[in-house]
Amino acid sequence: MIQIGSVQIATNIFLAPLSGCSDLAFRLIARECGAKFCFFEMVDAHSLLRPHPKRFDILRSSEQDRPIAGQLVGEKPELIRDAAQILIEQVPIMFLDINSACPVKKVVKKGAGAALLQEPQKLVQILSLLASSLSIPITVKLRIGYYQVDMPALLDLVKSCEANGASAIFLHGRTRDQLYSGDVNYEAIRAVKAAVTIPVFGSGNILTPELAKQMFDLTGCDGILVARGAFGNPWISRDIAYYLEHGTLPPEISFEERKSVLKRHLAYLREFRMCSPAGKIGFMRKVTLWYLKGFPNASRQRGLINTIPDYETLIRFIDEHMPQ
Known part of the structure; x- marks a missing residue:
């Protein structure tokens, strides 16, 4: 059980908002194989505000696809707020995450995703506006830095996020420049966990139950965000939970x-x-x-x-x- 704002969730192992991958089919299979909490794919705030007949396709869901959270990516506070209000009207999300971690060039070029790490005041403004405008908890996805790790700046940022309405932090343990390669900086995640009182979820390289336990052990994080480890392995959330409880791996899937x-x-x-x-x-x-x-x-x-x-x-x- 984990508390995010006013919401209680029965697991601390979340399936990440994987752009272009974690669609309804992906989520339904993951849930059937043991995942207890999923995100919609990352949604571009601009796309929800355009009057296009297919703009809600990415939010396709079903009664079996619960509980669920949403994630928006964008660069302007008012734009994200307006998109968030539309998203909440369309689907019953438990909380809304703001993506300040996506390293993809086309996202960063627009000033969104990980680009917000270079404009911390704008990110804080986004969180403050959403927290005061919406009826559900607001969380934020971050990386540990843009070009490199600046621990004082990172700790100032996460404290500001908490002070301005963030109910949880999802932290990928790499910089934007690392993309998805190189070592995960567990010490940075551990320092963030120690700096705030809201839940901190560790992200990065959670590809096996053993690596999931390593994330918990080395960072003291409250939960984890499983991403690429679920590709072709929809049982991973179940296997992680089993390993954390029993200390052994479950039987191999035939x-x-x-x-x-x-x-x-x-x-x-x-x-x-x-x-x-x-x-x-x-x-x-x-x-x-x-x-x-x-x-x-x-x-x-x-x-x-x-x-x-x-x-x-x-x-x-x-x-x-x-x-x-």
């Missing part, structure tokens, strides 16, 4: 079960993913490659999978070429 879950994931994509036929099969191939890791002859199968033209052929390939 190839047969992996195949079964993969096919169910693809069926959800066929039903729920909103894009062109070419885009849909392309994404299905990508998801299949996630699950392929660990299968015999995986390297040989990758090239074949990338040539598959449609859903039916992909399912036949899985049945015929991925062993039980």
Whole structure:
């Protein structure tokens, strides 16, 4: 159980808002395999304010897709507030996160995501406006720095975030320049945890239950945010919880079960993913490659999978070429 503002959540293992990946199909499979809390994909605040017929596709959900939180990325306080009000009207999120961590060039160029690390006063202004305008808790996703780690500046920032309405901090233990490579700075996360009284979630390299425990042990964080570790491994949240409780890994997932879950994931994509036929099969191939890791002859199968033209052929390939 963890408290974020006025909201109590029954787990401290959250599935991250993975842009372009953690769609409804991804979340439903993760929940069926043990994930107890998920985010929508990161949503661009601009996209919710444009009168486009498909602007709410990214917020597609279902009764089984609960509990859930949202995350917005943007660069202007009023813009984010207006988008947040629309988002809250569309979906029953438990809290709203502001992304100040995305390192992608096209996001940073607009002054959003990790670019806000270089404009801390603007970030604090965003949090203050949202906390005073909205009826749900506001949280913030940060990195430990932009070019490098400046601990006094980082600690000043997180204290200001707390003072201006943030109910929790999600902290990726790398700088923006590191992107998703290099070592995670556990000491920086530990220092942030010691500097604030609100919950701090550690993020970065949570790829296995052992690495999840390492994040808890080395930082003292209150919770963790699982991201890339869930690609092709929707059981990871369940496995982390088991390892933290028992100190041993749960039984390994069989190839047969992996195949079964993969096919169910693809069926959800066929039903729920909103894009062109070419885009849909392309994404299905990508998801299949996630699950392929660990299968015999995986390297040989990758090239074949990338040539598959449609859903039916992909399912036949899985049945015929991925062993039980």
